[in-house]
Amino acid sequence: MERLGTLRRNKLRVTGAVVVSTALVLGAAACGGDDKSGGSGDELTIGFMGDLTGENSGIVIPPSQGAQLAVDQYNATNPKVKIKIKKYDSQGKGEQAVPLAKQAITKDKVVxxxxxxxxxxxxxxxxxxxxxxxxxxxxxxTNAALGTKGWKFWHRIVGNDNAQGEGIGTFILNGLSAKKVFVINDQSEYGKPLAETVKATVTKGGATVTEDAIDPNGSDFSSAVNKAKAAKADAIFFGGYYAAGGKLIKQLREAGVKGRFLSGDGSLDKGLAKGAGGTTADGSAIGCPCLIDPTGTASPKSKTFAEQYKAKYNTDTAIYSAEGYDAATAFIEAIKAGNDTAEKINEYLSKIDVPGVSKQIKFTPQGEPAAADVYIYQVKGDTLPLLGKAAEAKIG
Amino acid sequence: MHNFIDQFWPSTVDGLALGSIYALVALGYTMVYGVLRLINFAHSEIFMIGTMVVIGVLNLFDVTSLYGGFTLIAIVIGLAVVAGVASGGSAVLLELVAYRPLRRRGASRLAALISAIGASLFLQQLFARVVIPQAFDLPKEKGALPVQGHFVQRNHVISIGDFVVSNDKLIIFVGAILMMVVLDQFVNRTRLGRGIRATAQDPQTAVLMGVNIDRIVTATFAIGGAMAGVAAALYMLRFEEAKYDVGFLLGIKAFTAAVLGGIGNLRGALVGGLVLGLVEMWGSALFGTEWQHVIAFSILILVLMFRPTGILGESLQQARA
Structure with missing residues (x-):
């Protein structure tokens, strides 16, 4: 009996829910009287996956907000097929991301x-x-190896670490006219290959390179600092993340090493200046395949985007917010063109060629962005204003 | 080789500064081991607590400008006292909570070892998730990030050719040596020190002779913890930044230094710390910094192969009054 009772209660609740939602739908239809398309009610779900609450969420929340902005703008045009973004908080951990991805596919039916x-x-x-x-x-x-796995459904809208390393290397040669370069890496999957690409690029350009590595978990980098001092380098590139980068700048400057400090997107964070202390990090140049351009230095388009973003979230655009917007735009364009299944959308992505905020949205057959511009940012206090494209920017 | 000759003096200075901090932390491992035959793995967290207290004090007094000269020395002494009290107190508390109940019930040393590892992980997470965000007014998810306390104006106090010593490194070295001398005298000349040596030598006989073991153990943890606190103040003088797991790598190195010098031996901790610091820096100059840890542990293994009891060998219990 008890079981039956429960069943009955459940049934009642379900009926209630149906009644309520019907009422809501009717209400919505009543309100949306001017909806010419007749409100077919079609809605597709797109997932957004990343570390939304963990310790690295600072670089994932901006792209998620960028993506949300693109989708909201699209939905506001009252299209035939609306889009919903469902967020999956993977904490940046593979072991959490895999089950979430399975859930997204089987349960939430994301396209x-x-x-x-x-x-x-x-x-x-x-x-x-x-x-x-x-x-x-x-x-x-940005890991370069991701593009070499032969995946047919995978894409990225950001230049990979090889493109980044070449961009930064070019900037060291042309923008800084450096002759002696000291290259340090943090021995990580990210920092080491990036540092090697920078090294290869500047060596090819005729600069002399000395190199060393640090343990980012350690605190005393003095042996690398002593080598940098002995090398009398004009430019010091660090492949690694900002936490170690800040400490490294601090110890370099304390030892009286004068060369320009450079790093990659892993160091594009206010934490770099904070770790170095005061204005010690000022003048350091940070490369990134991402475009953060609240003042519209690079294009009027990114200025419009920055204004809309600020109006919605009351913060400036930040790392990867434009790329998040462009990633969503790629899917929006696909759905706009009448593609309503995952496979059709994927097919559309292989042909897509529309202007985005950060770059032209177009993919190579491997899923890499066709245009992979690298931008240089220069530390000033705790801000990181855009200096320009790596190929064109100049300091001094 | 060319690198090594170029960087011999800078490496030596940096190695001695780093080694001094290793030595002070190593004292805590060595004293507790000498008395209880226990490797106190949570000692690295006692050090971490010291660094956090230093940053807390700097924030409390709203220190934003940089200090040099005698003002800096006065500040460092003040910070060392506060951090020493905080770390010493935490170490005593740790002993009460994590080790004493086990000791009372006659649990095996392995149980105490597991308890030590547990306490270490517990303290790390407690600080990352609760204490650091609360104390430094950070969002909860930022508790694992480093926190800074900048207050040091560095200048060169000695400068002879390549041999350049900055004020912070000099204070660290002199401070560490001073603390070692004081502690050495304390253990060898005071009544409490005699109790510590007696307990280390033979706990049962010590009890029969009227030594209060619990008091001795408490004192040992307090002194070892206080030394870690002083080390934390000197560490902050040099690096001005810490995070919840700052003690992990440093703790392993300090423990290595204790074993290298001869575990249970106070002077051994100093020798072990300085040797380890120098070997790391010289090795890095010679082979590249990526080999720093490899070199450190290779030296440890080599020394232990030929001198299994460490460089000085003689342990706390054998020291004569």
Whole structure:
């Protein structure tokens, strides 16, 4: 009896829910009287996956907000097929991202995925999305190896670490006219290859290179600092993240090393200046394949985007917010063109060629962005204003 | 080789500064081991607590400008006292909570070891998730990030060719040596020190002779913890930044230094710390910094192969009054 009772209660609740939602739908229809398309009610779900609450969420929340902005703007035009973004908080961890991806495919029936945000989780989620035939566009996973796995549904809208290393290397040669370069890496999956690409690029350009490595978990970098001092380098490139980067700048300057400090997107954070202390990090140049341009230095388009973003979230655009917007735009364009299944959307992505905020949205057959511009930012206090494209920017 | 000759003096100075901090932290491992035959793995967190207290005090007094000269020395002494009290107190508390109940019930040393590892992880997470965000007014998810306290104006106090010593490194070295001398005298000349040596030598006989073991153990943890606190103040003088797991790598190195010098031996901790610091820096100059840890542990293994009891060997319990 008890079981029956429960069943009955459940049934009642379900009926109630149906009544309520019917009323809501009717109400909505009544309000949306001017909806010419007749409100077919079609809605597709796109996933967004990344570390939304963890310790690295600072570089995932901006792209998620960018993506949300693009979708909200699209939905506001009252299209035939609306889009809903469902967020998956992977904490940046592969072991959490994989089950979430499976849930997105089987339960939530997403037609596309923005993300995963980081390279590590991307490597683990890639095969799952591939098997589920769900197209993905990552706004921020830059590991070069991801593009070489032969995945057909994977894309990214940000230049990879090889493009970044070459961009920064070119800037060191042309923008800084450096002759002696000291290259330090943090021995990580990210920092080491990036430092090697920078080294190869500047060596090819005729600069002399000395190099060393540090343990980012250690606190005393003095042996690397002593080598940098002995090398009398004009430019010091660090491949690694901002936490160690800040400490490194501090110890370099304390030892009286004068060369220009450079780093990659892992150091594009206020924490770099904070770790170095005061104005010690000022003048350091940070390269990134991302475009953060609240003042519209690069294009009027990014200025408009920055204004809309600020109006909606009351903060300036930040790292990967434009790329998040562009990733969402790629899917929006696909759905606008009448593609309503994951496979059709993926097919559309192979042909897409529309202007985005950060770059032209167009992919190579490997899923890499066709245009992979690298931008240089220069530390000033705790801000990181855009200096320009790596190929064109100059200091001094 | 060319690198090594170029960087010999800078490496030596940096190695001695780093080694001094290793030595002070190593004292805590060595004293507790000498008395209880226990490796107190949570000692690295006692050090971390010291660094956090230093940053807390700097924030409390709203220190934003940089200090040099005698003002700096006075500040460092003040910070060392506060951090020493905080770390010493935490170490005593740790012993009461994590080790004493086990000791009372006659649990095996392995149980105490597991308890030590547990306490270490517990303290790390407690600080990352609760204490640091609360104390430094950070959002909860930022508790694992480093916190800073800048207050040091560095200048060169000695400068002879390549041999350049900055004020912070000099204070660290002199401070560490001073603390070692004081502690050495304390253990060898005072009544409490005699109790510590007696307990280390033979706990049962010490009890029969009227030594209060619990008091001795408490004192040992308090002194070892206080030394970690002083080390934390000197560490902050040099690096001005810490985070919840700052003690992890440093703790392993300090423990290595204790074993290298001869565990249970106070002077051994000093020798072990300085040797380890120098070997790391010289090795890095010679082979590249990526080999720093490899070199440190290779030296440890080599020394232990030929001198299994460490460089000085003689341990706390054998020291004569």
């Amino acid at each position: 596309a995925m923005i993300g995963p945000a980081f390279s590590g989780e991307s490597a683990q989620v890639g095969p799952v999305l591939e098997e589920g035939k769900i197209p993905s566009v990552s706004p921020s996973a």
